[in-house]
Amino acid sequence: MENREKFTAKHNELQNCKKLIEFKNVYKSYGSNKVLNGISFTIxxxxxLVILGKSGSGKSVTVKCLVGLTKVDKGEIFISGKDITKLDEEGLNRIRMKIGFLFQNGALYDSMTVRENLVFTLQHNNKMLTEQEIETAVKEALQNVGLEEAIDLLPAELSGGMRKRIGLARALIIKPEIIIYDEPTGGLDTITAREIIGLIRNIKLKYNTSSIIITHDLTCAKYTGDRVIVLKDGLIKAEGSYKGIENNADNWVRSFFEK
Structure with a gap:
């Protein structure tokens, strides 16, 4: 009996080590508007993980809860085994330093060059780096997105696809454990969107990052997601592989994939 208990404890420990993010029965309302109604999932x-859902389904609020920008009403959210719902602002900031963001519009500072945008983000996360370490990190981040030649350009001199790639370089420069992609292919032409999809896949392979990808682009969902969840009215309506959800028995879920 004792050996079995030790085995069970060890098994649970190994399973928990595999979980980087875990939502447990999370609720969030704004007044009478119930946005999250008890969602649970792990990454x-x-x-x-790709999150699909129509506007107002709870996608963005899920991310805000994950990074502590909004407090949950009920439930627990674990990152690396720590329940972030119980952390103070200092504790949340330490967690946030593990997270990189790619915003829909790139969100670069217009008055700064590409180099300055990257350095600003890097130094915000780590003020102890030497000039050589900063220079090496900037070059590596730009190499990862294939834009070394853009280092001294201003955002206004970049195309939409280039701004998106620089935004991704900025997310990568802090060497995050988690990356949150907000509509990574939104507003891009087909060829550029395909390039961004390739970058997302390569980054996962190179750095073993865990990611949440919020997208309406089904091609992006299909080729970047190991797993997909579909939100409806703050609940997980379906969860599984892209192919499995595409062939879901529920008519509402299948409606996402109708041309």
């Missing part, structure tokens, strides 16, 4: 280390 393993090195896994990309």
């Amino acid at each position: 393993k280390r090195g896994e990309n």
Whole structure:
């Protein structure tokens, strides 16, 4: 009996080590508007999770809860085994330093060059780096997105696709454990969107990052997501592989994939 208990404890410990993010029965309302109604899901280390859902389904609020920008009404959210709902602002900031963001519009500072945008983000996360370490990190981040030649350009001199790639370089420069992609292919032409999809896949392979990808682009969802969840009215309506959800028995879920 004792050996079985030790085995069970060890098994649970190993399973928990695989979980980087875990939502447990999370609720969030704004007044009478119930946005999240008890969602639960996990993301393993090195896994990309795609979140699909119509406007108002709770996608953005899920991310805000994850990074502590909004407090949950009920439930628990674990990152690396720590319940962030119980952390103070200092504790949340330490967690946020593990998270990189790619915003829909790139969100670069217009008055700064590409180099300055990257350095600003890097120094905000780590003020102890030497000039050589900063220079090496900037070059590596730009190499990852294939834009070394853009280092001294201003955002106004970049195309939409280039701004998105620089935004991704900025997310990568802090060497995050988690990356949150907000509509990574939104507003891009087909060829550029395909390039961004390729970058997302390569980054996961190179750095073993875990990611949440919020997207309306089904091609992006299909080729970047290891797993997909579909939100409806603050609940998880479906969860599984892209192919499995595409062939879901529920008419509402299948409606996402109708041309």
